[in-house]
Amino acid sequence: MPQVLAELGACVLPWEQATRHRFDLAVAAAYGGLHELHAPIVVMAHGAGRGKRSRPRRAGGPVLADPVVYGLDGARLTRDGRVLASALILAHEDEREVLSRQCPEALDVAVLAGDPCFDRLVVSLPLRQRYRDAMGLGGAHRLVVVSSTWGGDGLFGGTPDLLPRLLDQLPAGFRVAALLHPAVWGAHGRRQVSAWLRDCRDAGLLLLDPTADWRGLVIAADCLIGDHGSVTVYAAAIGRPLLYVGGRRAATAPGSAHELVAAAAARLDPGRALLPQVRAARPLDAPAVAAALTSRPGQAGPQIRRTMYRLLRLRVPGRHRRPEPVPAPRFLGPDR
Known part of the structure; x- marks a missing residue:
């Protein structure tokens, strides 16, 4: 991950240094160490809403019995009776209802904004052909995108032979692209991931650069094969034909877009012939998935912007601009 941040041109501070300074604003998509920061904090989801449940540990004690919706619970949002966030960005009205049960003291800082990632996907949909042209895909090409979240229960960790089998079984005219969670690259390093997939890349696999925006690839796809990660939810919300790897996860939050996709998507059976399954892939009910993902479509950018400037105690400059296409x-070039 440090290498990826360096390639993005980010200024990376050691945590010990960051916690000694006062900043005008902090933006967080995780919860560890927030109490050490000296700044107003905007807390956002780091995926498609708060669609997962977890069993938190009581401080100094065992794992609690009842799972909570991750990111909307007091164990992560409070410290010593104090709400850590100055603003908690929510994508959906249902998240506010969950928050009222799990951490009612944070309701005062909750901001119902919607999902900025989904909004930019929607704005970018008319450019689908431009993305395909940039990838060298002709009208007869069928693009199969394989998306994996991190960990052993992700597609890449749990079904490592799927990519080579797709490349072996799909005929000419099909292209296969892989989209791996940044934590995969961060845990193993670019060199190791590239080495694992070298034979696949030699066989024609397109491997998304970990510093590149993934959304254009999902828009360009004719079929997405995904797991319980957020990319699968976003693909379903914009109507991409979908195949799901893995069973219905008990860890999905009730009523969330994650649960809807896990329940409704057709399962890929890696042990069966892959070509008929890919050809049979169909979209889910995209409006239903989108409605479960965000209750403020198209509004996230302006609302988050106003929230940040309010915390900075500055006037919002200029006029609102429409979200830009992605x-x-x-993709990664040949190995040196």
Whole structure:
């Protein structure tokens, strides 16, 4: 991950240094160490809403019996009776209802904004052909995107032979692209991931650069094969034909877009012939998935912007601009 941040041009501070300074604003998509920061904190989800449940530990004690919706619970949002966030960005009205049960003291800082990632996907949909042209895909090409979250229960960790089998079984005219969670690259390093997939890349696999925006690739896809990660939810919300790897996860939050996708998507059976399954892939009910993902479509950018400027105690400059389309995907070049 430090290498990825360096390639993005980010200024990376040691945590010990960051916690000694006062900042005008902090934006967080995780919860560890927030109490050490000296700044107003905007807390956002780091995926498709708060669609997962977890069993938190009581401080100094065992894992609690009842699972909670991750990111909306007092164990993560409070410290010593104090709410850590100055603003808690929510994507859906249902999240506010969950928050009222799990951590009512944080309701005062909750901001119902919607999902900025989904909004940019929607704005970018008309550019689908441009993304495909940038990838060298002709009208007859069928693009199969394989998306994996991190960990042993992710597609890449749990079904490592799927990519080579797809490349072996799909005929000419099909292209296969892989989209791996940043934590996969961070845990193993670019060199190791590239080495694992070298034979696949030699066989034609397109491997998304970990510093590149993934959304253009999902828009360009004719079929997405995904797991319980957020990319699968976003693909379903914009109507991409979908195949799901893995069973219905008990860890999905009730009523969430994650649960809807896990319940409704057709399962890929890695042990059966893959070509008929890919050809049979169909979209889910995209409006239903989108409605479970965000209750403020198209509004996230302006609302988050107003919230940040309020915390900065500054006037919002200029006029609101429409969300910009995402850039074309970039892939790793040949290994040196």
